[in-house]
Amino acid sequence: MKKTTVIGAFLLLGISLHAQDYKKWTIRECVDYALENNISIKQSELDSNLAEIDKxxxxxxxxxxxxxxTSYNINTGSNINPATNQFENQTFKSVSGGVSSGVNLFSGLQNWKNLQRSKLNIIANQYQLDKMKDDISIFVANAFVQILFNKEQLKVLQAQNKITKENLNRTQELVNAGSLPQGDLLEIKATDATQNQQIIAAENxxxxxxxxxxQLLQIEDYQSFDVAEEDYGILSDEILHKDASVIIAKAKxxxxxxxxxxxxxEIAQKDLELxxxxxxPTISAFMGYNTRWSSTNxxxxxxxxIPFIEQLYTFDGTSLGIQLNVPIFNRLTTRNNVKRSQVNVERSKYLLEQANLDLESTVYQAYNDAKSAKxxxxxxxxxxxARQLAYEYAEERYTVGLSNAFDFNQSSIQYENAQSDLVRSKYEYIFKLKVLEFYFGIPIDQIN
Structure with a gap:
């Protein structure tokens, strides 16, 4: 009984591992996994953490x-006794210590402006992180759709080759019976060999x-990695019925x-203020307390x-004050820094205008691409x-001997190419439609 239980456990484990090996990844799972494990995203998250620390x-x-x-000193020769402030020409030990505190009362609101800048920087880093996630999602969706295209392309080639092999067997029988010449058989064999090469290339x-x-998901098990095959035959083109200006406004x-x-x-403007x-001028307040001890007192x-503790109480003191620093001349450093900040503000303004223009151009391009793909x-x-009807007609003529194998193969090749073009245009349409929907705020991983 125990032996049977152990064997059953191993069988269940094998089934579980086998199921894991052939896991079919959906596009949602691929996108989520990429967003969770991508190194660039993790690095961007660290930048957000640094921005929070700065705030x-x-x-x-x-x-x-x-x-x-605090300090402890051994003095030899002529030195000032820290307790009496008198010169003593002998060896003595001394201890001094203190506590001080300072506060900035005014510095042109520098601390306040720096706080505002750090808050803006946190938001900017979050937007940068979100943009990186969007870019990764598009990359994953494109790679996912490419796999679907390659899978369907392979199915088309295999289906065509199956028909070719059936024709090959039928032609072989007719050649053996003397109804068709040997050249027709050789023509179909050549077609079969070409299709086999195409299948190998498609599998690769x-x-x-x-x-x-x-690799984009950072999964090392390439052999068992696969994606789920779903039916994406019915596509919603509702987005194409919207005006391009509406999509641009939504994209912004x-x-x-x-x-x-x-x-x-905004950050460049805040840097200029800083x-x-x-x-x-700067105004600061300070307060301090100090005390000392000497072995010769x-x-x-x-x-x-005099005992140690008593000296600490006897020779202590406090200080309290306000300090004013007025900038008069620093070789025009501040002035030149202000000019640099003004240049950066203008540069950021132009970059904002360019970003708007780039987005409009990108959305217009995506809009036209999606319409053209449709x-x-x-x-x-x-x-x-049309090619299917032509192929069926050519097959009928070839079967009854009204056409040769060359003409029939030409019709078959044209039908095969048309099917391949359909597969390519279908998934190109899917991806371009999804990119346009993404600009409208619809997640890239929602393929209908």
């Missing part, structure tokens, strides 16, 4: 600082496309390219050494229907 530091800059210091293309997506709200450019412009704060009345797909369907 926390900007908040802490409003608080006063606090420092403590399919494997390479799977490797490409697996949804996409992060414009948001990033806008925030970079640079100008160096024109202003004695009581003048008793002549005994027309090409519809034309390809009509071509396949």
């Amino acid at each position: 926390n530091q900007a908040v802490m800059n409003f608080l006063p600082n606090l420092t403590a210091n 293309d399919l494997f390479i496309s799977k490797v490409g997506l697996a 709200e949804e996409l992060n390219d414009i948001k990033i450019a806008e925030l970079n412009y 640079t100008r704060t160096n024109y202003y 004695t009581n003048f009345i008793t002549g005994e050494d 027309l090409a797909f519809e034309a390809a369907k009509q071509t396949v229907e």
